[in-house]
Amino acid sequence: MPAKFSLPPLPFEPTALAPAISADTFAQHHAGHHKAYVDKLNALADEHDFTETSLLEIIRETADVDPEDVSEQVSAGDIFVHAAQHFNHSFYWKSLSADGGEPTGELLAAIERDFGSVEALKKAIVDKGVDHFASGWVWLVSDDGKLELLGGHDAQTPVIDEDLKPVLVLDVWEHAYYLDHQRARKAYLDAVTAKHLNWAFAAEAYAAESVEDLGLGIGNG
């Protein structure tokens, strides 16, 4: 029986981030949207003989395009979309926390070097998310240790580029915030960046040799 990709459990109680993100939003987003991506990915992996292929290998093999241009290259039925969205959402749950604390150590030093301060980084994340047109993601990535923000449309994911290591991500599709904040994307971003970014996970991701070492619970070995 080939290994299957699986939906990782939320790493917190679904009520833990309210009112920034409600249990109703998590029910739709995690058990609804994300599970649908995983189910479709497993069906497409069978169809394309990718059942022994890792998630990152599928993403990289099926998207030989620049990360910024992905949305122009794919359609909704492509295995790339479902593989990338499984990775993106798995990374998003890990990026959130009931009380994320504050960055420390090497990550704090990198933030102060590359953004000036933690507050400046939080403001840059909010601005990037507010300015992003339509569905997508705001990624904090490490490019050989240098921190950068990357906005991506639809299923864009920085792991297409092996030189970019994801550190944190925020989902800015409307399904991430509409039930709680209606069209006020800035209110969602302000509330999450104020106290719900998981800085312990970000430090782990920043220090990791590879994203594969992070234990995202995505299945398939």
Ligand SMILES: [Fe+2]
């Ligand atoms: Fe989403």
